[in-house]
Amino acid sequence: MQAFKLYIRLTIEHALPTILLYLGIFTALIAITSIGNSDKATDSFDSKNVKTAILNYDHSENLSKELESFINKNTRNVIIKDDDDSLKDALFFGKAEFILIIPNGFSEAFFSQSPIQLEHLQIPNSSSAGAVHLLINNYLNTVQMYHKGTGNINYEQINLDMSQSVETEIISSISDKDNNYVDQFFLIFLAYPLMSCLFFSLPIVNIIMNKDEIKRRNLCAPISYTKYSLQIFLGNILLTIIILGFFVLLGVITGGLNLTYINHQLVLLNALFLSFAILAISFFISLLATETIINPLAVTISLAFSFLGGVFVPKSLLGESVLKFSVINPAYWYVKGVETIMSISDFSYNSMKTLYSSFLIQILFVFTFLSMSLLVLKLKRQAE
Amino acid sequence: MIVEIKNLVKRYDDLIALDHLNLEIKEGEIFGLLGPNGSGKSTAINCILSLLKYDKGEINIFNKPMRPNSYDIKKDIGIVMQNVAVIDGLTVYENIDYFCGLYVTDKEKRKKLIDEAIDFVGLNEFSKMKPKKLSGGLLRRLNIACGIAHKPRLIMMDEPTVAVDPQSRNNILDGIKKLNSEGATIIYTSHYMEEVEQLCTKIAILDNGRVIALGTKEELKSLISTGEIIVVEAYNLTEMHLKDIREFPHLMDISYLNNKLTLRFKSDKSCLVNIINYIESKEIVYGKIYSEQPTLNDVFLQLTGKVLRNNV
Numbered sequence: 201m202q203a204f205k206l207y208i209r210l211t212i213e214h215a216l217p218t219i220l221l222y223l224g225i226f227t228a229l230i231a232i233t234s235i236g237n238s239d240k241a242t243d244s245f246d247s248k249n250v251k252t253a254i255l256n257y258d259h260s261e262n263l264s265k266e267l268e269s270f271i272n273k274n275t276r277n278v279i280i281k282d283d284d285d286s287l288k289d290a291l292f293f294g295k296a297e298f299i300l301i302i303p304n305g306f307s308e309a310f311f312s313q314s315p316i317q318l319e320h321l322q323i324p325n326s327s328s329a330g331a332v333h334l335l336i337n338n339y340l341n342t343v344q345m346y347h348k349g350t351g352n353i354n355y356e357q358i359n360l361d362m363s364q365s366v367e368t369e370i371i372s373s374i375s376d377k378d379n380n381y382v383d384q385f386f387l388i389f390l391a392y393p394l395m396s397c398l399f400f401s402l403p404i405v406n407i408i409m410n411k412d413e414i415k416r417r418n419l420c421a422p423i424s425y426t427k428y429s430l431q432i433f434l435g436n437i438l439l440t441i442i443i444l445g446f447f448v449l450l451g452v453i454t455g456g457l458n459l460t461y462i463n464h465q466l467v468l469l470n471a472l473f474l475s476f477a478i479l480a481i482s483f484f485i486s487l488l489a490t491e492t493i494i495n496p497l498a499v500t501i502s503l504a505f506s507f508l509g510g511v512f513v514p515k516s517l518l519g520e521s522v523l524k525f526s527v528i529n530p531a532y533w534y535v536k537g538v539e540t541i542m543s544i545s546d547f548s549y550n551s552m553k554t555l556y557s558s559f560l561i562q563i564l565f566v567f568t569f570l571s572m573s574l575l576v577l578k579l580k581r582q583a584e
Numbered sequence: 585m586i587v588e589i590k591n592l593v594k595r596y597d598d599l600i601a602l603d604h605l606n607l608e609i610k611e612g613e614i615f616g617l618l619g620p621n622g623s624g625k626s627t628a629i630n631c632i633l634s635l636l637k638y639d640k641g642e643i644n645i646f647n648k649p650m651r652p653n654s655y656d657i658k659k660d661i662g663i664v665m666q667n668v669a670v671i672d673g674l675t676v677y678e679n680i681d682y683f684c685g686l687y688v689t690d691k692e693k694r695k696k697l698i699d700e701a702i703d704f705v706g707l708n709e710f711s712k713m714k715p716k717k718l719s720g721g722l723l724r725r726l727n728i729a730c731g732i733a734h735k736p737r738l739i740m741m742d743e744p745t746v747a748v749d750p751q752s753r754n755n756i757l758d759g760i761k762k763l764n765s766e767g768a769t770i771i772y773t774s775h776y777m778e779e780v781e782q783l784c785t786k787i788a789i790l791d792n793g794r795v796i797a798l799g800t801k802e803e804l805k806s807l808i809s810t811g812e813i814i815v816v817e818a819y820n821l822t823e824m825h826l827k828d829i830r831e832f833p834h835l836m837d838i839s840y841l842n843n844k845l846t847l848r849f850k851s852d853k854s855c856l857v858n859i860i861n862y863i864e865s866k867e868i869v870y871g872k873i874y875s876e877q878p879t880l881n882d883v884f885l886q887l888t889g890k891v892l893r894n895n896v
Contacts, residue, residue, distance in 0.1 A: 202685045206671070213673040408673065417669040417730075420633050421686035422655035 203428045207435030210408055215401030223446055226393040230454050233385055250328040253280045253296040263307035266355045270339055275332055291323055298322045298329040311347055314550050386456035387467050387538045390447055391531050392506040397443045398478040399498035402436055406486035407494060440479045444471060463541050470537040473562035477530035480569035487576045505531040530565045533558045586611050586738055586769045592641035594627055601627040603793040614764050616784030617773040624793035625773040629742050659687050662736035666743040668727045670715045676726055677711040680733050687734035701733035721752025740771045757783055777880040791888050808886040809850055810878045814859055816845040817871030832858060
């Protein structure tokens with residue numbers, strides 16, 4: 201494992217300072233943002249005061265009525281007109297912070313194999329609205345659990361369970377300094393430092409280890425080139441997991457990630473796919489770039505991926521042409537994945553379909569760039 | 585036989601880099617591959633090491649065919665590349681440790697070997713320094729230490745003294761002799777003929793991918809007709825004097841330019857005493873007189889009509 205040990209040694213030498221720098225900056229950013237949020241949260245946040253409007257088109261069914269009643273009990277109910285302009289105005293003028301639309305047939309479809317999604321509108325980046333969203337998710341998950349477990353749904357019991365859990369949730373939300381801030385900031389913004397660290401650290405070590413004279417020297421030794429390359433690749437994977445691990449740990453410590461939530465576990469999986477996509481792209485870049493240009497290249501690529509992928513600005517603010525271009529950007533699929541995860545109300549196949557496609561596309565990036573790397577390696581060998 | 589090369593042919597499209605190359609290298613030799621740039625020295629080394637595929641021929645090392653996956657052979661070969669192959673991020677010690685570790689897995693044994701290699705190249709006081717802080721000569725020494733630390737039976741040195749100052753070069757050459765005296769067989773490529781003359785027990789002169797002469801340096805020099813060259817700093821030589829000198833036995837060529845008389849004699853025939861006697865008898869005013877033996881460059885010149893290298 202001589203090549204693997206060398207990889208680790210060179211990572212410590214060349215990449216660790218950069219990783220620590222990014223961790224430091226990211227930690228500081230989280231600290232600053234969470235201090236700002238914590239003041240707001242302790243002074244004014246109360247989920248029971250979130251102005252919520254419900255448009256229920258599914259009057260005939262129990263679930264819809266129970267859900268409506270549950271939300272009304274746990275939020276501040278407001279009534280708004282049921283037309284597009286009124287909905288937009290309500291959000292714009294702050295009359296409502298969260299609008300839930302229960303489509304016709306929702307209750308019936310909820311218990312079938314092809315559930316209909318709830319629709320909602322909310323004030324962008326509103327922490328209160330996020331709490332309501334979480335509340336609805338938890339309620340529906342509990343109903344689903346009862347349905348699957350007993351086949352008989354006791355709404356009174358569910359309401360009782362939920363009222364206790366809501367209390368806990370609210371307390372926990374306040375003490376965690378606002379979960380929605382985390383949803384919007386930590387989970388999405390995580391892509392940028394993660395990509396920067398990976399783009400800075402992976403290619404530089406690969407470039408050093410694949411310098412012509414070092415490679416030729418290694419080929420003279422009693423170690424096969426495949427074994428040597430595999431050891432380097434293993435080093436790449438380990439470094440990727442360690443960097444991701446750093447950020448996960450940071451998220452857990454700062455309260456940005458709660459791995460007991462299924463949503464956050466899925467975000468973690470999403471981040472893992474993004475990391476591997478970046479690993480594959482870095483591997484490809486390291487075959488073409490030189491030691492001198494890799495740092496500016498890493499800055500450019502990670503910033504470009506972040507801007508065009510919706511990490512720094514909401515995707516809704518990006519132009520249509522930019523979004524078209526963004527489909528070849530793994531950060532875009534990561535952000536899309538996070539948004540899908542945070543809006544999922546149940547974990548059935550249909551709800552998860554969009555998420556699966558985001559995962560799949562990120563995996564496709566991995567295979568595409570690894571295949572391209574193998575092709576470049578082959579061409580280089582032939583040229584030699 | 586340590587290395588046996590039979591009818592080796594290597595083509596780069598239309599260019600024939602190695603043209604039916606045949607070589608036999610015995611155990612304990614310092615075998616010099618001498619030739620101008622582009623003569624095929626490095627190509628030959630790369631083929632021997634299986635770094636390059638060849639079109640035709642056979643290479644046996646330690647009496648076994650050499651293939652890219654002949655790891656049992658590779659573990660007994662040391663290589664000192666023409667371009668310094670060290671890792672900038674590692675210290676001198678760590679560099680030797682890395683390359684030695686590709687051959688020797690036992691940590692304790694490796695530590696001993698690294699210490700010996702550092703001693704051998706005289707880098708003790710630099711062992712904790714990184715390559716970027718080393719001078720060119722020290723860097724070359726590190727390159728050698730990385731190649732020989734595992735104590736190989738066969739060491740290939742591809743122009744190890746390129747761009748090295750004279751003092752470091754002498755240290756390196758002494759080191760190579762020491763390695764040989766400890767039992768290693770060495771293949772040494774260079775276009776510095778003085779080095780090859782000083783070091784090698786057997787020499788092959790390559791040109792256009794072919795061996796044009798092979799033997800000890802004495803055997804090679806005996807191949808050519810040129811023998812001793814006598815140079816006299818003589819003043820006011822007349823045509824009469826030059827006519828007399830032209831009558832000297834075994835003289836091949838005479839020139840007199842800027843008070844410098846150059847006499848070229850046939851192989852193995854020394855006439856220095858006769859020249860001195862003649863000058864004194866004619867009371868010719870003279871300065872320095874010196875005699876030069878033919879060099880490998882003369883051998884190369886006579887065999888190919890080209891000079892071995894343009895700059896020394």
